[in-house]
Amino acid sequence: MDKIILGRYLPGDSLLYHLDPRGKFLLTFYFVGIVFLANNGASYAFLLAFVIFAVYLSKINFGFFIKGLRPVFWLILFTVALQLLFTPSNNPIWHWGIFTFSKDGLVIAGYIFMRFVLIIFISTLLTLTTTPIEISDSIESILKPLKKVNFPVTQVALMLSIALRFVPLLVDETTKIMDAQRARGVDFGEGGLIKRIKSFVPILIPLFVSSFSIAYDLAIAMESRGYKDGEGRSKYRVLKWEKRDTLTILFMLGLTVILLFLRSY
Amino acid sequence: MEKIISIKNLTYTYPDSKTPAINDLSLDIYKNEWLSIVGKNGSGKSTLTKLIDGLIEADSGTIVIDGEVINEENIWDARTKIGIIFQNPDHQFVGATVEDDVAFGLENQGMPREQMVKEIDRALDLVKMSDFKTRDPQSLSGGQKQRVAIAGVLATKPQIVIMDESTSMLDPDGRKKVLDLVQKLRQEQDLTIISITHDIEETELSQRIVVINDGKIVQAGTPSSIYDIGPHLTKFGLEEPFSSQLVQTLRNSVKLPEGYLNEEELKEQLWKLHSSM
DSSP: OTTOOTTOOOOOOSHHHHSOHHHHHHHHHHHHHHHTTOOSHHHHHHHHHHHHHHHHHHTOOTHHHHHHHGGGHHHHHHHHHHHHHHOOOSSOSEEETTEEEOHHHHHHHHHHHHHHHHHHHHHHHHHHHSOHHHHHHHHHHHHGGGGGGTOOHHHHHHHHHHHHHHHHHHHHHHHHHHHHHHHTTOOTTOSOHHHHHHTTHHHHHHHHHHHHHHHHHHHHHHHHTTOOSSTTOOOSOOOOOOHHHHHHHHHHHHHHHHHHHHSOO | OOEEEEEEEEEEOOTTOSSOSEEEEEEEEETTOEEEEEOOTTSSHHHHHHHHTTSSOOSEEEEEETTEEOOTTTHHHHHHHEEEEOSOGGGGOOSSSHHHHHHHHHHHHTOOHHHHHHHHHHHHHHTTOGGGTTOOGGGSOHHHHHHHHHHHHHHTOOSEEEEESTTTTSOHHHHHHHHHHHHHHHHHHTOEEEEEESOGGGGTTOSEEEEEETTEEEEEEOHHHHHHTHHHHGGGTOOOOHHHHHHHHHHTTSOOOSSOOOHHHHHHHHHHHHHHO
């Protein structure tokens, strides 16, 4: 459970930690978008250089980013292999049945691989330098305009932050239940796929029961502390937009302009 | 003495039950006292807390808090006067960090941020948790989490603090720290403490004990008068305090003064016996 790097905050102190989470959040999505603009070696190299620069700025050990690739390793391998073997080409190096291996295929597979690496590195960078609660705050702030159409933005934000708060607790709860079941002789690592899936039923049911009881306790505790319906509440956490955040946006726009030049038409 | 809570002929039956959880119960609670409500599991003590805070509605009877009869309209005002610390430290931690959690009650009141910052610092200082301000709950011990819960309650400046089995999940050291803290806060902040427990040993610091069984008050009095009836407590599903058990056994062989002796007094008596031998 603790091997998942994607979606995990790493305490630290560098410029990237101090940027406004709203800016970071939006720019990460923006970057994922412009990755698809790159279409030649130069533009990919340029974006890679930018990502490496950002990683350097974050002062986070590069190993964490490599670990971020691990959960999607098979997906990358599969996609790259697909491009390598199925890209149609006029001058294939090697051809057998439906499989074609060519220089074009190699280049396209390389681009796809780069895309994965760029997108995963940049989103890992966001989650490593931004606490979950900051991300939930930025989502609230970005969704604010929806209040006009009666969308319960503050309630959804509170739901999100409580959900985030209870993830580690539920992980603990799961470990506890698994230990209890193991003590009664359940073996989670054995048997075929069906048998393994079946052995998770005795975990899920107690987990459901205990999450409902936690939810009930929490609701009572919240009500006793005066929580009504989310209206008329003030906010303790405030996000402050600073000059450096505007500068980051300008920097990203400059990056886009260079990227458009490097792009081949 | 000034009454802060006055309960009259309160009755409550859970929807799916035949016997009432609280049965025609009347009780007065005075300002600045520490009242312990003890009873075995299912005796109705936790139901009483929920009734006082208006989290469930009584079938009949009245509750007066700080001079006002509680009804649906003024329950939110009444709640600002009462703070509750619940049993499981993890199930009442709303915020992502210590400061966020303390802020929760203040945010609900719509307090401006500048004032909140001051109140949070004050409350965390009272429970000696200022150093942990930005920590997340996962990195705290059970006792520390309960102290944060107390800070969260104190931040809203209540007059009454109810501890609903708040120390039952803590280790002995954490329990002692929390109880001593509550005692100190009661004196300094002029609070009324209602502590609800099934552990008679936890009632030592209180001024008055009420024993509840089957939704009724069966015994009431000062701690020493309750401990005095030691063996009878087992009738209500409670355990006799350890020193009381020891005194009973010792009386078979040595002569000890009548009445309840706490640990210190017992030690004193044993030393006396030892030196006169």
